[in-house]
Amino acid sequence: MVSSTETAKAIEIQPAIWADFEALMGEKGGCGGCWCMLWRRTAKEMEAGKGEGNRQAMKALFDQGEAPGLVAKAGTDVIGWIQIDRRAAFPRLASSRVLKPVDELDVWSVSCFFIDKRFRRTGLSLKLLNAAVDWAHSRGAAIVEGYPIDTPRQKFPSFYAWTGFLGTFRQAGFAEVARRSDTRPIMRKALGDDRED
Incomplete structure (x- = not known):
């Protein structure tokens, strides 16, 4: 096993492949069998698919060929994940009272993070977020949006802060563009048109 101090300078972030994603999620499938399908399915579909159903639904996304997110690796260990896709890929956002779309702009959404407990509070989430923004930009994104928790870290366990x-x-x-709940702002970053062709 590697320690966070041993690998702080050796972390690589890359588009996820199924084997790496599955290894990080473990037998429980991340948070209680979610397999990071929460925003992609209705509440009824999520509950019915808890565990294996959600796993198969996420694997089908990987099987389509384009990674639905990025992973961070320390050597061969997969230590973090960030899911990013076009907002339209997350229909449950549209039905959320708090996180529904602010406007009709073409937005990419950062829907969740999952960090190995050994690497929480090390800055890995920021590295993943910056890499995800760059990756989305290279695929044509002009705006990236996120839905973080606004509450003191000591009052909210990192494990549950999956947004x-x-x-x-x-x-x-x-920058914050909307807030319909005291603790759940909608954040956006506008990206310039400086992609390399």
Whole structure:
């Protein structure tokens, strides 16, 4: 096993492949059998698919050929994940009273993070977020949006902050564009048109 101090300078972030994603999620499938399908399915579908059903639904996305997110690796260990896709890929956002779309702009959404417990509070979420923004930009994204928790870290266990913390998004240059709940802002980063062809 590697320690966070041993690998702080050796972390690589890359588009996820199924084997790496599955290894990080473990037997429980991330948070209680979610397999990061929460925003992609209705509440009824999520509950019915808890565990294996959600696993198969996520694997089908990987099987389509384009990664639905990025992973961080320390050597061969998979230590973190961030899911990013076009907002339209997350229909449950549209039905959320708090996180429904602010407008009709073509937005990419950061829907969740999953960090190995050994690497929480090390800055890995920020590295993943910056890499995800760059990756989306290279695929034509003009705006990236996130839905972090705005509450003191000591009052909210990191394990449950799967949409990230507000401070991470601020550090990455995101600005608040809406807030329909005291603790759940909608953050955005507008990207310039400076992609390499």
